[in-house]
Amino acid sequence: MKEKWLYNFDVEKTQKVKETVAEKDADGNDIEVSREVEKKIPNKFHILNPTRKIQDDASIFYSVKVSEGIKLGLVTKSYLMRKFQQEGVLPNAEDKKIHAENYSKAIKLEVDMETIKQNVSLSDAEKDLQISPLKSEYQELRTKIFDYENLNSSLFDNTAEKRASDLLNLWFVLHLLYAEKDGSQSCLFGDGSFDQKLDRLNAIEDSGDEFLTSVLEKGAFLIGRLNSGSSKEDLMAEIA
Amino acid sequence: MSDVANKINYLKKLYREIVLGFSVFDYSGEPIFIKHFSELDNGDLESERSNCFNIAKERGLQDREEKMVLLIKEGYWSREKEDEISRIKKEVSDYEMLLKNLVIKRQIISTKDKIRNLNRKLEEIHQEKAEVFGLCLEDFVEKKMNELTIFNSFYKNKTLNEKLFSEDEFDRLPEAEISKLVGILNNFYINFSHSEIKKICACHFFISIFGLCEGDAFNFFGKRICDLSILQINLFSQGRYFKSLMQSRNEQAMPPSDVMDDPDKMIEWYDQMSHGPKAESDGVSYFGASKSELQEMAGGKAIDVQEFAKKKNNSMSTKDFIEMHGI
Numbered sequence: 024m025k026e027k028w029l030y031n032f033d034v035e036k037t038q039k040v041k042e043t044v045a046e047k048d049a050d051g052n053d054i055e056v057s058r059e060v061e062k063k064i065p066n067k068f069h070i071l072n073p074t075r076k077i078q079d080d081a082s083i084f085y086s087v088k089v090s091e092g093i094k095l096g097l098v099t100k101s102y103l104m105r106k107f108q109q110e111g112v113l114p115n116a117e118d119k120k121i122h123a124e125n126y127s128k129a130i131k132l133e134v135d136m137e138t139i140k141q142n143v144s145l146s147d148a149e150k151d152l153q154i155s156p157l158k159s160e161y162q163e164l165r166t167k168i169f170d171y172e173n174l175n176s177s178l179f180d181n182t183a184e185k186r187a188s189d190l191l192n193l194w195f196v197l198h199l200l201y202a203e204k205d206g207s208q209s210c211l212f213g214d215g216s217f218d219q220k221l222d223r224l225n226a227i228e229d230s231g232d233e234f235l236t237s238v239l240e241k242g243a244f245l246i247g248r249l250n251s252g253s254s255k256e257d258l259m260a261e262i263a
Numbered sequence: 264m265s266d267v268a269n270k271i272n273y274l275k276k277l278y279r280e281i282v283l284g285f286s287v288f289d290y291s292g293e294p295i296f297i298k299h300f301s302e303l304d305n306g307d308l309e310s311e312r313s314n315c316f317n318i319a320k321e322r323g324l325q326d327r328e329e330k331m332v333l334l335i336k337e338g339y340w341s342r343e344k345e346d347e348i349s350r351i352k353k354e355v356s357d358y359e360m361l362l363k364n365l366v367i368k369r370q371i372i373s374t375k376d377k378i379r380n381l382n383r384k385l386e387e388i389h390q391e392k393a394e395v396f397g398l399c400l401e402d403f404v405e406k407k408m409n410e411l412t413i414f415n416s417f418y419k420n421k422t423l424n425e426k427l428f429s430e431d432e433f434d435r436l437p438e439a440e441i442s443k444l445v446g447i448l449n450n451f452y453i454n455f456s457h458s459e460i461k462k463i464c465a466c467h468f469f470i471s472i473f474g475l476c477e478g479d480a481f482n483f484f485g486k487r488i489c490d491l492s493i494l495q496i497n498l499f500s501q502g503r504y505f506k507s508l509m510q511s512r513n514e515q516a517m518p519p520s521d522v523m524d525d526p527d528k529m530i531e532w533y534d535q536m537s538h539g540p541k542a543e544s545d546g547v548s549y550f551g552a553s554k555s556e557l558q559e560m561a562g563g564k565a566i567d568v569q570e571f572a573k574k575k576n577n578s579m580s581t582k583d584f585i586e587m588h589g590i
Binding site: 076 | 324325333334394397398399434435436437
Protein backbone atom coordinates (compact mmCIF):
# COMPACT_ATOMS: atom_id res chain seq x y z
CA MET A 24 0.00 0.00 0.00
CA LYS A 25 1.20 3.49 -0.80
CA GLU A 26 2.26 5.58 2.15
CA LYS A 27 -0.23 8.32 2.89
CA TRP A 28 2.35 11.08 2.69
CA LEU A 29 4.78 11.56 -0.14
CA TYR A 30 6.91 13.97 1.82
CA ASN A 31 6.89 15.74 5.21
CA PHE A 32 8.54 19.04 6.02
CA ASP A 33 8.67 21.65 8.78
CA VAL A 34 8.49 25.41 8.52
CA GLU A 35 9.40 27.43 11.57
CA LYS A 36 6.94 30.03 12.81
CA THR A 37 7.73 32.68 15.35
CA GLN A 38 5.06 32.22 17.99
CA LYS A 39 4.42 33.57 21.46
CA VAL A 40 4.56 30.66 23.87
CA LYS A 41 4.15 30.44 27.62
CA GLU A 42 7.37 29.43 29.28
CA THR A 43 7.61 28.38 32.90
CA VAL A 44 10.95 28.64 34.62
CA ALA A 45 12.00 27.79 38.14
CA GLU A 46 13.31 30.79 40.05
CA LYS A 47 13.81 31.88 43.63
CA ASP A 48 11.89 34.75 45.20
CA ALA A 49 13.48 37.47 47.34
CA ASP A 50 13.33 35.18 50.36
CA GLY A 51 15.15 32.41 48.52
CA ASN A 52 12.07 30.19 48.08
CA ASP A 53 11.65 28.09 44.93
CA ILE A 54 8.93 29.49 42.70
CA GLU A 55 7.74 28.91 39.14
CA VAL A 56 7.45 31.94 36.91
CA SER A 57 5.44 31.84 33.67
CA ARG A 58 5.95 34.40 30.96
CA GLU A 59 5.18 34.74 27.26
CA VAL A 60 8.22 34.51 25.04
CA GLU A 61 8.66 34.54 21.27
CA LYS A 62 10.02 31.27 19.98
CA LYS A 63 10.54 29.65 16.59
CA ILE A 64 8.25 26.64 16.61
CA PRO A 65 8.48 24.08 13.79
CA ASN A 66 5.08 23.59 12.13
CA LYS A 67 4.48 20.31 10.29
CA PHE A 68 3.36 20.15 6.67
CA HIS A 69 2.78 17.18 4.39
CA ILE A 70 2.54 16.40 0.72
CA LEU A 71 -0.21 13.90 0.06
CA ASN A 72 0.69 10.82 -1.93
CA PRO A 73 -1.93 11.06 -4.69
CA THR A 74 -4.46 8.23 -4.62
CA ARG A 75 -5.89 6.82 -7.82
CA LYS A 76 -8.96 9.04 -7.40
CA ILE A 77 -6.78 12.15 -7.13
CA GLN A 78 -4.79 11.08 -10.18
CA ASP A 79 -8.03 10.60 -12.12
CA ASP A 80 -9.22 14.06 -11.09
CA ALA A 81 -5.85 15.44 -12.19
CA SER A 82 -6.03 13.80 -15.63
CA ILE A 83 -9.56 15.11 -16.17
CA PHE A 84 -8.40 18.59 -15.13
CA TYR A 85 -5.43 18.42 -17.52
CA SER A 86 -7.53 17.24 -20.46
CA VAL A 87 -10.16 19.94 -19.87
CA LYS A 88 -7.42 22.58 -19.73
CA VAL A 89 -5.84 21.33 -22.98
CA SER A 90 -9.21 21.74 -24.75
CA GLU A 91 -9.60 25.15 -23.15
CA GLY A 92 -6.15 26.15 -24.50
CA ILE A 93 -7.05 24.98 -28.00
CA LYS A 94 -10.23 27.07 -27.84
CA LEU A 95 -8.09 30.02 -26.80
CA GLY A 96 -6.08 29.57 -29.97
CA LEU A 97 -2.94 27.87 -28.62
CA VAL A 98 -1.30 25.30 -30.88
CA THR A 99 -1.10 21.66 -29.81
CA LYS A 100 2.10 19.82 -29.02
CA SER A 101 1.45 17.08 -31.60
CA TYR A 102 0.97 19.73 -34.32
CA LEU A 103 4.24 21.45 -33.40
CA MET A 104 6.00 18.12 -33.15
CA ARG A 105 5.05 17.23 -36.74
CA LYS A 106 6.02 20.72 -37.91
CA PHE A 107 9.41 20.55 -36.17
CA GLN A 108 9.98 17.05 -37.52
CA GLN A 109 9.36 18.28 -41.07
CA GLU A 110 11.70 21.24 -40.52
CA GLY A 111 14.40 19.15 -38.86
CA VAL A 112 14.35 21.17 -35.61
CA LEU A 113 13.95 18.14 -33.37
CA PRO A 114 16.93 16.05 -32.21
CA ASN A 115 18.21 13.58 -34.76
CA ALA A 116 18.14 9.82 -34.39
CA GLU A 117 21.66 9.74 -32.92
CA ASP A 118 20.76 12.28 -30.16
CA LYS A 119 17.63 10.33 -29.38
CA LYS A 120 19.60 7.09 -29.18
CA ILE A 121 22.12 8.62 -26.77
CA HIS A 122 19.29 10.04 -24.64
CA ALA A 123 17.55 6.65 -24.50
CA GLU A 124 20.82 4.97 -23.54
CA ASN A 125 21.45 7.53 -20.80
CA TYR A 126 17.96 6.93 -19.52
CA SER A 127 18.40 3.14 -19.42
CA LYS A 128 21.80 3.49 -17.75
CA ALA A 129 20.34 5.82 -15.10
CA ILE A 130 17.54 3.34 -14.34
CA LYS A 131 20.04 0.48 -14.09
CA LEU A 132 22.19 2.53 -11.71
CA GLU A 133 19.12 3.29 -9.57
CA VAL A 134 18.38 -0.44 -9.36
CA ASP A 135 22.02 -1.27 -8.57
CA MET A 136 22.17 1.33 -5.79
CA GLU A 137 18.92 0.07 -4.32
CA THR A 138 20.22 -3.52 -4.40
CA ILE A 139 23.34 -2.47 -2.50
CA LYS A 140 21.20 -0.56 0.02
CA GLN A 141 19.06 -3.65 0.64
CA ASN A 142 22.04 -5.97 0.99
CA VAL A 143 21.98 -7.01 4.64
CA SER A 144 25.39 -8.64 4.48
CA LEU A 145 27.08 -5.25 3.98
CA SER A 146 27.85 -2.73 6.70
CA ASP A 147 26.79 0.92 6.21
CA ALA A 148 30.39 1.91 5.46
CA GLU A 149 30.71 -0.82 2.83
CA LYS A 150 27.42 0.24 1.30
CA ASP A 151 28.60 3.89 1.10
CA LEU A 152 31.85 2.80 -0.47
CA GLN A 153 30.10 0.80 -3.17
CA ILE A 154 27.35 3.34 -3.80
CA SER A 155 29.61 6.40 -4.01
CA PRO A 156 31.04 5.85 -7.55
CA LEU A 157 27.62 4.81 -8.85
CA LYS A 158 26.08 7.94 -7.36
CA SER A 159 28.46 10.32 -9.14
CA GLU A 160 27.91 8.50 -12.44
CA TYR A 161 24.16 8.70 -11.81
CA GLN A 162 24.28 12.46 -11.12
CA GLU A 163 26.23 13.00 -14.35
CA LEU A 164 23.62 11.09 -16.34
CA ARG A 165 20.77 12.95 -14.64
CA THR A 166 22.30 16.26 -15.68
CA LYS A 167 22.57 15.10 -19.31
CA ILE A 168 18.99 13.82 -19.28
CA PHE A 169 17.72 17.03 -17.69
CA ASP A 170 19.56 19.23 -20.23
CA TYR A 171 18.21 17.23 -23.16
CA GLU A 172 14.65 17.30 -21.87
CA ASN A 173 14.85 20.94 -20.93
CA LEU A 174 16.05 21.92 -24.40
CA ASN A 175 13.28 19.96 -26.07
CA SER A 176 10.50 21.04 -23.77
CA SER A 177 11.39 24.71 -24.37
CA LEU A 178 10.37 24.15 -28.01
CA PHE A 179 6.86 23.50 -26.81
CA ASP A 180 6.50 26.39 -24.38
CA ASN A 181 3.56 28.01 -26.14
CA THR A 182 1.31 25.02 -26.54
CA ALA A 183 -2.07 24.12 -25.09
CA GLU A 184 -0.39 21.18 -23.33
CA LYS A 185 2.26 23.38 -21.66
CA ARG A 186 -0.40 25.75 -20.36
CA ALA A 187 -2.40 22.79 -19.09
CA SER A 188 0.71 21.28 -17.51
CA ASP A 189 1.51 24.53 -15.66
CA LEU A 190 -2.07 24.70 -14.41
CA LEU A 191 -1.83 21.05 -13.39
CA ASN A 192 1.19 21.85 -11.21
CA LEU A 193 -0.90 24.51 -9.51
CA TRP A 194 -3.76 22.01 -9.20
CA PHE A 195 -1.41 19.61 -7.41
CA VAL A 196 -0.25 22.31 -5.01
CA LEU A 197 -3.87 23.17 -4.19
CA HIS A 198 -4.80 19.50 -3.63
CA LEU A 199 -1.70 17.90 -2.14
CA LEU A 200 -0.38 20.43 0.36
CA TYR A 201 -1.56 19.59 3.88
CA ALA A 202 -0.99 21.32 7.20
CA GLU A 203 -0.91 19.54 10.56
CA LYS A 204 -2.60 21.00 13.58
CA ASP A 205 -3.02 19.23 16.93
CA GLY A 206 -2.09 15.90 15.36
CA SER A 207 -4.63 16.02 12.54
CA GLN A 208 -3.99 17.01 8.95
CA SER A 209 -6.12 19.02 6.54
CA CYS A 210 -5.62 20.55 3.11
CA LEU A 211 -4.03 23.99 3.44
CA PHE A 212 -6.56 25.40 0.99
CA GLY A 213 -9.61 23.68 2.49
CA ASP A 214 -12.24 21.75 0.53
CA GLY A 215 -14.04 22.73 -2.64
CA SER A 216 -13.41 23.31 -6.31
CA PHE A 217 -10.18 24.36 -8.00
CA ASP A 218 -11.43 27.96 -8.20
CA GLN A 219 -12.39 28.06 -4.51
CA LYS A 220 -8.99 26.73 -3.51
CA LEU A 221 -7.33 29.19 -5.88
CA ASP A 222 -9.17 32.06 -4.14
CA ARG A 223 -7.70 30.88 -0.81
CA LEU A 224 -4.23 30.73 -2.32
CA ASN A 225 -4.64 34.29 -3.62
CA ALA A 226 -5.86 35.41 -0.20
CA ILE A 227 -2.71 33.97 1.41
CA GLU A 228 -0.48 35.68 -1.15
CA ASP A 229 -2.31 39.00 -0.69
CA SER A 230 -2.14 38.77 3.13
CA GLY A 231 1.65 39.21 3.12
CA ASP A 232 1.89 36.61 5.89
CA GLU A 233 5.57 35.68 5.79
CA PHE A 234 5.10 32.31 7.40
CA LEU A 235 2.33 31.12 5.05
CA THR A 236 4.16 32.57 2.05
CA SER A 237 7.24 30.57 2.91
CA VAL A 238 5.09 27.42 3.40
CA LEU A 239 3.62 28.00 -0.06
CA GLU A 240 7.00 28.54 -1.67
CA LYS A 241 8.51 25.44 -0.10
CA GLY A 242 5.42 23.29 -0.77
CA ALA A 243 5.12 24.40 -4.41
CA PHE A 244 8.84 23.80 -4.98
CA LEU A 245 8.68 20.30 -3.51
CA ILE A 246 5.51 19.33 -5.38
CA GLY A 247 6.99 20.64 -8.64
CA ARG A 248 10.17 18.64 -8.10
CA LEU A 249 8.31 15.47 -7.08
CA ASN A 250 6.09 15.81 -10.18
CA SER A 251 9.14 16.08 -12.39
CA GLY A 252 10.34 12.73 -11.10
CA SER A 253 12.82 13.68 -8.35
CA SER A 254 13.15 11.11 -5.61
CA LYS A 255 12.60 11.87 -1.93
CA GLU A 256 16.30 11.27 -1.30
CA ASP A 257 17.27 13.85 -3.95
CA LEU A 258 14.95 16.39 -2.37
CA MET A 259 16.33 15.83 1.11
CA ALA A 260 19.85 16.29 -0.25
CA GLU A 261 18.86 19.51 -2.06
CA ILE A 262 17.07 20.96 0.96
CA ALA A 263 19.88 20.02 3.32
CA MET B 264 0.73 -39.95 -16.32
CA SER B 265 -0.07 -39.60 -20.04
CA ASP B 266 -0.61 -36.23 -21.72
CA VAL B 267 -4.28 -36.99 -22.22
CA ALA B 268 -4.70 -37.94 -18.55
CA ASN B 269 -2.97 -34.71 -17.50
CA LYS B 270 -5.20 -32.73 -19.81
CA ILE B 271 -8.33 -34.36 -18.40
CA ASN B 272 -7.20 -33.73 -14.82
CA TYR B 273 -6.63 -30.09 -15.66
CA LEU B 274 -10.07 -29.83 -17.28
CA LYS B 275 -11.61 -31.47 -14.18
CA LYS B 276 -10.00 -28.73 -12.09
CA LEU B 277 -11.51 -26.05 -14.34
CA TYR B 278 -14.88 -27.80 -14.25
CA ARG B 279 -14.78 -27.82 -10.45
CA GLU B 280 -14.04 -24.08 -10.37
CA ILE B 281 -16.90 -23.32 -12.76
CA VAL B 282 -19.34 -25.29 -10.63
CA LEU B 283 -18.10 -23.67 -7.41
CA GLY B 284 -18.24 -20.20 -9.00
CA PHE B 285 -14.74 -19.05 -8.05
CA SER B 286 -11.07 -19.66 -8.83
CA VAL B 287 -8.08 -19.57 -6.52
CA PHE B 288 -4.83 -17.81 -7.44
CA ASP B 289 -1.65 -16.99 -5.61
CA TYR B 290 -1.04 -13.33 -4.77
CA SER B 291 2.25 -12.56 -3.04
CA GLY B 292 2.28 -16.02 -1.48
CA GLU B 293 -1.33 -15.87 -0.26
CA PRO B 294 -4.39 -17.48 -1.85
CA ILE B 295 -6.92 -15.06 -3.33
CA PHE B 296 -10.31 -15.83 -4.82
CA ILE B 297 -11.66 -14.62 -8.15
CA LYS B 298 -15.41 -14.44 -8.36
CA HIS B 299 -16.97 -15.75 -11.56
CA PHE B 300 -19.32 -12.95 -12.58
CA SER B 301 -23.00 -13.49 -13.31
CA GLU B 302 -25.06 -11.33 -15.65
CA LEU B 303 -26.36 -9.57 -12.51
CA ASP B 304 -22.78 -8.62 -11.56
CA ASN B 305 -22.25 -7.33 -15.09
CA GLY B 306 -25.44 -5.32 -14.74
CA ASP B 307 -24.08 -3.71 -11.56
CA LEU B 308 -20.90 -2.78 -13.42
CA GLU B 309 -22.90 -1.23 -16.21
CA SER B 310 -24.86 0.95 -13.81
CA GLU B 311 -21.53 2.24 -12.49
CA ARG B 312 -20.57 3.09 -16.06
CA SER B 313 -23.23 5.78 -16.26
CA ASN B 314 -22.14 7.19 -12.87
CA CYS B 315 -18.54 7.54 -14.07
CA PHE B 316 -19.77 9.06 -17.31
CA ASN B 317 -21.85 11.69 -15.51
CA ILE B 318 -19.10 12.63 -13.04
CA ALA B 319 -16.50 13.17 -15.78
CA LYS B 320 -18.99 14.98 -18.01
CA GLU B 321 -19.90 17.31 -15.15
CA ARG B 322 -16.24 18.23 -14.78
CA GLY B 323 -16.07 19.21 -18.42
CA LEU B 324 -14.32 16.21 -19.98
CA GLN B 325 -15.31 16.11 -23.65
CA ASP B 326 -16.44 12.96 -25.41
CA ARG B 327 -14.72 11.92 -28.64
CA GLU B 328 -17.33 13.53 -30.87
CA GLU B 329 -17.13 16.89 -29.06
CA LYS B 330 -13.34 16.77 -29.16
CA MET B 331 -13.41 15.91 -32.84
CA VAL B 332 -15.62 18.91 -33.63
CA LEU B 333 -13.18 21.18 -31.75
CA LEU B 334 -10.05 19.67 -33.34
CA ILE B 335 -11.51 19.77 -36.85
CA LYS B 336 -12.62 23.38 -36.33
CA GLU B 337 -9.11 24.36 -35.21
CA GLY B 338 -7.49 22.39 -38.03
CA TYR B 339 -5.76 19.66 -35.97
CA TRP B 340 -7.87 16.82 -37.34
CA SER B 341 -9.97 16.27 -40.44
CA ARG B 342 -13.05 14.48 -41.67
CA GLU B 343 -10.84 13.01 -44.40
CA LYS B 344 -8.79 11.18 -41.76
CA GLU B 345 -11.98 9.82 -40.21
CA ASP B 346 -13.13 8.68 -43.66
CA GLU B 347 -9.77 7.03 -44.19
CA ILE B 348 -10.16 5.10 -40.92
CA SER B 349 -13.63 3.91 -41.99
CA ARG B 350 -12.36 2.99 -45.46
CA ILE B 351 -9.44 0.93 -44.12
CA LYS B 352 -11.68 -0.81 -41.55
CA LYS B 353 -14.12 -1.73 -44.31
CA GLU B 354 -11.29 -3.04 -46.49
CA VAL B 355 -9.93 -5.15 -43.61
CA SER B 356 -13.38 -6.55 -42.95
CA ASP B 357 -13.89 -7.38 -46.66
CA TYR B 358 -10.52 -9.13 -46.86
CA GLU B 359 -11.22 -11.06 -43.65
CA MET B 360 -14.48 -12.25 -45.13
CA LEU B 361 -12.68 -13.23 -48.32
CA LEU B 362 -10.03 -15.07 -46.29
CA LYS B 363 -12.65 -17.35 -44.77
CA ASN B 364 -13.60 -18.58 -48.23
CA LEU B 365 -10.09 -18.99 -49.66
CA VAL B 366 -8.46 -22.39 -49.97
CA ILE B 367 -5.44 -21.69 -52.20
CA LYS B 368 -2.33 -21.15 -50.10
CA ARG B 369 -0.88 -18.42 -52.34
CA GLN B 370 -4.14 -16.46 -52.20
CA ILE B 371 -4.36 -16.93 -48.44
CA ILE B 372 -0.82 -15.60 -47.95
CA SER B 373 -1.38 -12.62 -50.20
CA THR B 374 -4.70 -11.74 -48.51
CA LYS B 375 -3.13 -12.06 -45.06
CA ASP B 376 -0.35 -9.69 -46.21
CA LYS B 377 -2.90 -7.16 -47.38
CA ILE B 378 -4.75 -7.39 -44.05
CA ARG B 379 -1.49 -6.97 -42.13
CA ASN B 380 -0.48 -3.89 -44.15
CA LEU B 381 -3.90 -2.33 -43.75
CA ASN B 382 -3.89 -2.99 -40.01
CA ARG B 383 -0.43 -1.42 -39.72
CA LYS B 384 -1.69 1.69 -41.50
CA LEU B 385 -4.78 1.75 -39.29
CA GLU B 386 -2.61 1.47 -36.20
CA GLU B 387 -0.52 4.46 -37.34
CA ILE B 388 -3.59 6.63 -37.84
CA HIS B 389 -5.05 5.50 -34.50
CA GLN B 390 -1.80 6.38 -32.77
CA GLU B 391 -1.78 9.81 -34.37
CA LYS B 392 -5.42 10.25 -33.37
CA ALA B 393 -4.71 9.22 -29.78
CA GLU B 394 -1.90 11.82 -29.58
CA VAL B 395 -4.09 14.57 -31.03
CA PHE B 396 -7.22 13.72 -29.04
CA GLY B 397 -5.65 12.99 -25.64
CA LEU B 398 -7.95 11.77 -22.87
CA CYS B 399 -11.62 11.67 -23.87
CA LEU B 400 -14.69 10.81 -21.83
CA GLU B 401 -14.92 7.30 -23.29
CA ASP B 402 -11.27 6.53 -22.42
CA PHE B 403 -11.77 7.70 -18.86
CA VAL B 404 -14.95 5.66 -18.37
CA GLU B 405 -13.28 2.58 -19.86
CA LYS B 406 -10.31 2.95 -17.48
CA LYS B 407 -12.61 3.30 -14.48
CA MET B 408 -14.64 0.26 -15.57
CA ASN B 409 -11.48 -1.82 -15.83
CA GLU B 410 -10.46 -0.74 -12.34
CA LEU B 411 -13.91 -1.55 -11.01
CA THR B 412 -13.79 -4.99 -12.63
CA ILE B 413 -10.48 -5.63 -10.85
CA PHE B 414 -11.85 -4.31 -7.55
CA ASN B 415 -15.00 -6.48 -7.78
CA SER B 416 -13.20 -9.63 -8.95
CA PHE B 417 -10.91 -10.36 -6.01
CA TYR B 418 -11.94 -11.70 -2.61
CA LYS B 419 -10.23 -12.76 0.57
CA ASN B 420 -12.19 -16.00 1.05
CA LYS B 421 -14.12 -18.59 -0.88
CA THR B 422 -17.46 -17.47 0.49
CA LEU B 423 -16.79 -14.32 -1.54
CA ASN B 424 -18.16 -12.06 1.19
CA GLU B 425 -15.05 -9.99 1.84
CA LYS B 426 -13.32 -8.10 -0.96
CA LEU B 427 -9.53 -8.38 -1.13
CA PHE B 428 -9.20 -4.61 -0.66
CA SER B 429 -11.36 -1.96 0.94
CA GLU B 430 -12.18 1.00 -1.33
CA ASP B 431 -9.59 3.10 0.47
CA GLU B 432 -6.90 0.41 0.21
CA PHE B 433 -7.63 -0.09 -3.47
CA ASP B 434 -7.47 3.65 -4.08
CA ARG B 435 -3.97 3.70 -2.60
CA LEU B 436 -2.74 0.56 -4.32
CA PRO B 437 0.44 1.26 -6.35
CA GLU B 438 0.35 0.75 -10.11
CA ALA B 439 2.75 -2.21 -9.83
CA GLU B 440 0.21 -4.06 -7.65
CA ILE B 441 -2.62 -3.22 -10.04
CA SER B 442 -0.52 -4.66 -12.88
CA LYS B 443 -0.01 -7.85 -10.86
CA LEU B 444 -3.76 -8.19 -10.38
CA VAL B 445 -4.38 -7.50 -14.09
CA GLY B 446 -1.89 -10.28 -14.90
CA ILE B 447 -3.76 -12.70 -12.62
CA LEU B 448 -7.10 -11.72 -14.16
CA ASN B 449 -5.71 -12.21 -17.68
CA ASN B 450 -4.54 -15.71 -16.78
CA PHE B 451 -7.96 -16.40 -15.36
CA TYR B 452 -9.66 -15.35 -18.61
CA ILE B 453 -7.22 -17.44 -20.66
CA ASN B 454 -7.93 -20.49 -18.45
CA PHE B 455 -11.65 -20.13 -19.10
CA SER B 456 -11.57 -19.24 -22.79
CA HIS B 457 -14.30 -20.64 -25.03
CA SER B 458 -11.99 -23.36 -26.36
CA GLU B 459 -11.33 -24.63 -22.80
CA ILE B 460 -15.06 -24.71 -22.04
CA LYS B 461 -15.55 -26.76 -25.21
CA LYS B 462 -12.86 -29.16 -24.06
CA ILE B 463 -14.53 -29.64 -20.67
CA CYS B 464 -17.81 -30.42 -22.42
CA ALA B 465 -16.03 -32.91 -24.66
CA CYS B 466 -14.68 -34.89 -21.67
CA HIS B 467 -16.14 -38.24 -20.85
CA PHE B 468 -16.69 -37.32 -17.17
CA PHE B 469 -18.71 -34.25 -18.17
CA ILE B 470 -20.80 -36.11 -20.76
CA SER B 471 -21.72 -38.70 -18.09
CA ILE B 472 -22.76 -36.12 -15.50
CA PHE B 473 -24.52 -33.93 -18.02
CA GLY B 474 -26.55 -36.87 -19.27
CA LEU B 475 -28.17 -37.16 -15.83
CA CYS B 476 -29.52 -33.62 -15.58
CA GLU B 477 -32.11 -34.06 -18.35
CA GLY B 478 -31.23 -30.72 -19.92
CA ASP B 479 -32.28 -28.82 -16.78
CA ALA B 480 -29.77 -26.24 -15.49
CA PHE B 481 -31.35 -26.29 -12.02
CA ASN B 482 -30.78 -30.05 -11.82
CA PHE B 483 -27.18 -29.51 -12.81
CA PHE B 484 -26.14 -26.49 -10.72
CA GLY B 485 -28.93 -26.34 -8.11
CA LYS B 486 -29.40 -22.63 -8.85
CA ARG B 487 -31.84 -20.38 -10.68
CA ILE B 488 -30.71 -19.45 -14.19
CA CYS B 489 -30.38 -15.76 -13.21
CA ASP B 490 -27.99 -16.71 -10.39
CA LEU B 491 -25.69 -18.73 -12.64
CA SER B 492 -22.27 -17.35 -13.46
CA ILE B 493 -21.58 -16.58 -17.10
CA LEU B 494 -19.10 -19.45 -17.19
CA GLN B 495 -21.77 -21.82 -15.84
CA ILE B 496 -24.17 -20.65 -18.55
CA ASN B 497 -21.51 -21.10 -21.23
CA LEU B 498 -20.67 -24.57 -19.93
CA PHE B 499 -24.31 -25.60 -19.86
CA SER B 500 -25.06 -24.22 -23.34
CA GLN B 501 -22.01 -25.89 -24.84
CA GLY B 502 -22.85 -29.17 -23.10
CA ARG B 503 -26.38 -29.06 -24.48
CA TYR B 504 -25.14 -28.31 -27.99
CA PHE B 505 -22.71 -31.23 -27.95
CA LYS B 506 -25.41 -33.51 -26.53
CA SER B 507 -27.76 -32.56 -29.34
CA LEU B 508 -25.03 -33.32 -31.91
CA MET B 509 -24.48 -36.69 -30.28
CA GLN B 510 -28.21 -37.45 -30.27
CA SER B 511 -28.48 -36.60 -33.96
CA ARG B 512 -26.20 -39.56 -34.75
CA ASN B 513 -27.37 -43.12 -34.68
CA GLU B 514 -25.59 -45.76 -32.61
CA GLN B 515 -23.32 -46.86 -35.47
CA ALA B 516 -22.00 -43.35 -35.97
CA MET B 517 -20.84 -42.89 -32.35
CA PRO B 518 -17.18 -41.88 -31.97
CA PRO B 519 -14.72 -44.73 -31.37
CA SER B 520 -13.43 -45.16 -27.81
CA ASP B 521 -9.95 -43.65 -28.49
CA VAL B 522 -11.75 -40.47 -29.66
CA MET B 523 -14.09 -40.52 -26.68
CA ASP B 524 -11.12 -40.61 -24.32
CA ASP B 525 -9.39 -37.53 -25.76
CA PRO B 526 -11.24 -34.18 -25.49
CA ASP B 527 -9.30 -32.65 -28.40
CA LYS B 528 -10.23 -35.54 -30.69
CA MET B 529 -13.81 -35.33 -29.45
CA ILE B 530 -13.97 -31.66 -30.41
CA GLU B 531 -12.72 -32.52 -33.91
CA TRP B 532 -15.42 -35.16 -34.08
CA TYR B 533 -18.10 -32.69 -32.90
CA ASP B 534 -16.85 -30.13 -35.42
CA GLN B 535 -17.18 -32.68 -38.21
CA MET B 536 -20.66 -33.54 -37.02
CA SER B 537 -21.71 -29.91 -36.89
CA HIS B 538 -20.68 -29.40 -40.51
CA GLY B 539 -22.75 -32.43 -41.51
CA PRO B 540 -21.74 -35.35 -43.72
CA LYS B 541 -20.56 -34.37 -47.19
CA ALA B 542 -22.52 -35.92 -50.02
CA GLU B 543 -20.57 -38.21 -52.30
CA SER B 544 -21.44 -36.03 -55.26
CA ASP B 545 -20.03 -32.84 -53.78
CA GLY B 546 -17.53 -32.33 -56.63
CA VAL B 547 -15.83 -28.96 -56.94
CA SER B 548 -12.87 -27.40 -58.77
CA TYR B 549 -10.38 -24.80 -57.48
CA PHE B 550 -8.43 -22.66 -59.91
CA GLY B 551 -4.86 -21.89 -58.92
CA ALA B 552 -4.60 -24.70 -56.35
CA SER B 553 -1.55 -26.95 -56.41
CA LYS B 554 -1.92 -30.72 -56.71
CA SER B 555 -1.06 -31.25 -53.06
CA GLU B 556 -3.54 -28.56 -51.95
CA LEU B 557 -6.27 -30.23 -53.95
CA GLN B 558 -5.44 -33.62 -52.44
CA GLU B 559 -5.51 -32.06 -48.99
CA MET B 560 -8.89 -30.41 -49.64
CA ALA B 561 -10.40 -33.59 -51.07
CA GLY B 562 -9.00 -35.82 -48.37
CA GLY B 563 -6.78 -37.62 -50.93
CA LYS B 564 -9.67 -38.21 -53.36
CA ALA B 565 -8.86 -35.45 -55.83
CA ILE B 566 -9.00 -36.43 -59.47
CA ASP B 567 -6.54 -35.12 -62.05
CA VAL B 568 -8.57 -34.04 -65.09
CA GLN B 569 -5.79 -35.15 -67.48
CA GLU B 570 -5.59 -38.62 -65.96
CA PHE B 571 -9.39 -38.89 -66.06
CA ALA B 572 -9.35 -37.80 -69.70
CA LYS B 573 -6.70 -40.47 -70.50
CA LYS B 574 -9.05 -43.14 -69.20
CA LYS B 575 -11.64 -41.78 -71.61
CA ASN B 576 -9.21 -41.90 -74.52
CA ASN B 577 -8.67 -38.11 -74.28
CA SER B 578 -12.18 -37.43 -75.44
CA MET B 579 -14.60 -36.28 -72.73
CA SER B 580 -18.29 -35.68 -73.21
CA THR B 581 -20.51 -33.59 -70.94
CA LYS B 582 -21.59 -36.86 -69.36
CA ASP B 583 -17.96 -37.66 -68.58
CA PHE B 584 -17.49 -34.30 -66.86
CA ILE B 585 -20.60 -34.94 -64.78
CA GLU B 586 -19.25 -38.37 -63.89
CA MET B 587 -15.85 -36.88 -62.94
CA HIS B 588 -17.56 -34.52 -60.50
CA GLY B 589 -19.38 -37.47 -58.99
CA ILE B 590 -22.82 -36.02 -59.78
